Amino acid sequence: MTTLADLQAAVAATTTVQASALALIQGLARQLETLAAELETQGVDPTAVEALATTLSMQAAAFAAAVVANTPVVAPPPPLPPSLAGA
Numbered sequence: 001m002t003t004l005a006d007l008q009a010a011v012a013a014t015t016t017v018q019a020s021a022l023a024l025i026q027g028l029a030r031q032l033e034t035l036a037a038e039l040e041t042q043g044v045d046p047t048a049v050e051a052l053a054t055t056l057s058m059q060a061a062a063f064a065a066a067v068v069a070n071t072p073v074v075a076p077p078p079p080l081p082p083s084l085a086g087a
Contacts, residue, residue: 018067022060029056 032053
């Protein structure tokens with residue numbers, strides 16, 4: 001039987017993985033942008049490198065949007081009755 005603690009652990013693990021994946025994609029895009037000028041001196045077409053960076057940035061945005069779109073909004077719990085609020 002799945003417990004609340006099991007579900008909380010699964011949500012925490014998923015959140016960590018999603019954040020890590022997004023950071024990885026965004027980091028790769030920034031690295032490509034930084035390397036574009038350096039690679040040009042080595043004969044690499046800078047527009048091709050910039051296109052890769054743009055693609056990664058777009059994928060990061062799409063990934064982030066998908067996470068938001070597929071994450072249910074959980075309503076906050078109702079307030080405790082006054083008789084229990086001070087307990």
